[in-house]
Amino acid sequence: MRTEITHHGQTQIPPMSTQTEQQQLDPAHIMQTATSFWSSKVLLTAVEFDLFTQLGDEALTAKQLGSKLGIHPRGIYDFFDSLVASGFLNRQGDGQESKYTNTQNTSAFLNKNSPTYIGGMPEMLNNRLFGFWNHLGEALKTGQPQNEIKLNGKPLFEELYADSASLGEFLDAMTGFQAANFQQLGEKFHFENYQSVSDIGGALGLLSRIVGQQHPHLSFTTFDLPPVTPLAQREVDKAGMSDRIQVVDGDFFTNELPKADVITMGNILHDWNLEKKKVLINKAYQALPEGGALIAIENLIDDARRENLFGMLMSLNMLIELGDAFDYTGEDFRGWCREAGFKHFDVIPLAGPTSAAVAYK
Ligand SMILES: C[S@@+](CC[C@H](N)C(=O)[O-])C[C@H]1O[C@@H](n2cnc3c(N)ncnc32)[C@H](O)[C@@H]1O
Numbered sequence: 001m002r003t004e005i006t007h008h009g010q011t012q013i014p015p016m017s018t019q020t021e022q023q024q025l026d027p028a029h030i031m032q033t034a035t036s037f038w039s040s041k042v043l044l045t046a047v048e049f050d051l052f053t054q055l056g057d058e059a060l061t062a063k064q065l066g067s068k069l070g071i072h073p074r075g076i077y078d079f080f081d082s083l084v085a086s087g088f089l090n091r092q093g094d095g096q097e098s099k100y101t102n103t104q105n106t107s108a109f110l111n112k113n114s115p116t117y118i119g120g121m122p123e124m125l126n127n128r129l130f131g132f133w134n135h136l137g138e139a140l141k142t143g144q145p146q147n148e149i150k151l152n153g154k155p156l157f158e159e160l161y162a163d164s165a166s167l168g169e170f171l172d173a174m175t176g177f178q179a180a181n182f183q184q185l186g187e188k189f190h191f192e193n194y195q196s197v198s199d200i201g202g203a204l205g206l207l208s209r210i211v212g213q214q215h216p217h218l219s220f221t222t223f224d225l226p227p228v229t230p231l232a233q234r235e236v237d238k239a240g241m242s243d244r245i246q247v248v249d250g251d252f253f254t255n256e257l258p259k260a261d262v263i264t265m266g267n268i269l270h271d272w273n274l275e276k277k278k279v280l281i282n283k284a285y286q287a288l289p290e291g292g293a294l295i296a297i298e299n300l301i302d303d304a305r306r307e308n309l310f311g312m313l314m315s316l317n318m319l320i321e322l323g324d325a326f327d328y329t330g331e332d333f334r335g336w337c338r339e340a341g342f343k344h345f346d347v348i349p350l351a352g353p354t355s356a357a358v359a360y361k
Pocket of ligand 1: 157174175177178200201202203204223224225228250251252253265266267268271
């Protein structure tokens with residue numbers, strides 16, 4: 001039987017519950033999490049090589065796929081079979097002549113020829129955030145951002161939008177991230193009770209385009225910074241919705257928000273510190289009529305801060321990106337909105353870790 005020496009030097013038998021816990025000890029979860037960046041980097045590199053588009057509808061051997069992607073023979077089986085074992089490729093048969101194909105999900109979401117491509121977010125994770133997260137320790141010790149603005153101290157959006165490649169990459173990443181959430185918002189929120197929507201920080205106008213298709217009676221304003229709005233206008237024109245979606249440029253800290261029955265903010269409040277969050281909530285209150293609604297679409301953290309791991313990791317990502325910006329709980333949102341004068345509140349779960357926090361004036 002196992003015994004323990006106490007700090008008084010006496011020998012004791014551990015209580016039953018400790019014995020049971022010790023029989024169940026298992027380091028697997030620790031090791032899985034500690035190495036999970038390996039799996040993550042395999043998927044991100046596959047997206048970087050555009051593997052899923054290159055493979056398309058074909059069935060290719062490892063050698064054929066490897067030479068199409070320009071990969072050295074040393075890595076081909078390990079790389080492709082890791083993707084098979086993680087569920088991102090199918091393989092017909094075993095051995096060198098077996099053939100790799102896309103799965104239903106990689107065909108739909110990671111093949112650039114698919115209209116539902118969401119590779120923009122993995123591309124940004126790979127190009128920017130993978131490296132920046134290596135400095136999480138420094139971010140935690142200093143409270144300072146660890147990205148492009150770490151050394152030059154510029155506002156993040158000014159830095160990102162200074163060249164068209166990083167502007168495009170950021171906006172594509174947002175698109176991949178939110179499409180399923182906006183779709184569900186359109187299904188679950190009672191838009192039939194309202195006539196107009198202003199989407200603040202609307203990026204490429206995705207919310208207006210998706211919810212607009214679901215609710216033809218609504219008219220929209222999508223509001224964003226001047227470098228973004230020409231790209232939003234192009235997407236709105238492409239969707240044939242320019243008669244119902246007005247694209248307006250401005251700065252939400254210096255301009256009034258465009259008035260509407262519903263004001264939406266998708267991943268906006270989490271970009272700012274508490275003081276600026278409250279400024280935006282107050283501006284939304286001013287721009288809404290009595291009975292109007294402010295909707296924040298975010299990876300809302302559960303009130304006890306125990307369950308929505310993704311929401312908490314997103315908040316750490318905001319530390320890496322912006323320093324004092326942070327994600328928050330439904331209770332936090334209710335408190336700030338109550339202070340601004342809003343009367344009723346609701347939380348609507350959307351896709352995966354995302355929810356819509358709603359405040360009614
Ligand atoms: C994290 S993105 C969210 C985009 C989109 N709402 C979504 O849910 O995917 C933040 C957006 O806010 C816009 N933005 C940042 N600062 C702004 C400002 N001062 N005025 C207006 N828009 C701003 C950015 O250009 C960007 O499109």
